[in-house]
Amino acid sequence: MRKYILLILPLFLGAEEDFISHYEYGQMLYNNPRGVSCAQCHGKSGEGKVIVTYTDNHGKEALKGPDIRHKSFEQMRKSLNSTHPVMPRYYLTDEEIKTIYDYIQKRNNDTSQ
Template sequence: MLYQNPRGIGCIKCHAKYGHGRLVAKYRDKNGNLVKLVAPDITKTKWETFYVRLKYSKIFKNHKLKKINYSFMPKYDYLVDEEIQAIYHYLHSKKH
């Protein structure tokens, strides 16, 4: 339920039905270059990364915590720990 409607735009809209990710949109920028907006597969994301990404909108890069300067993923820092856990378990429990 939370994955589909986390009191905001549903994760499902970008990360697809089971969290395997998808191409969300593509367009041409003003120079005519094709730009693809892709939401990654989050079914194999480690708990630590998952939690930090949702709670603090930060990511691990080269073992360091970095702020995301640009991402079209909305903020979900209002989700409580139990909710983040629930979504994580939902994505990791499905057998597909």
């Protein structure tokens, strides 16, 4: 009997390691998608962030990553599937985008949309 437990135990441990929640998967994708981390430009929770400041003819300017906490899934999908002046083009599946979307919603506890 003991022998069986020793045989089965590593299977359980392995399964435990492989298991990550939808939230954790979203967190992973947001912070480390196939490309540059979303957090670098949109902040830890999607609240937006100053990427860089510079001075030109108009004085001090800031390049910002917008607040994306209140974007709908469709807006996010559209945005991630197009090219932008600053934001890189990502090639994420709808499921990955949805996972990132859910992560941002949950992280901000936003149930308004």
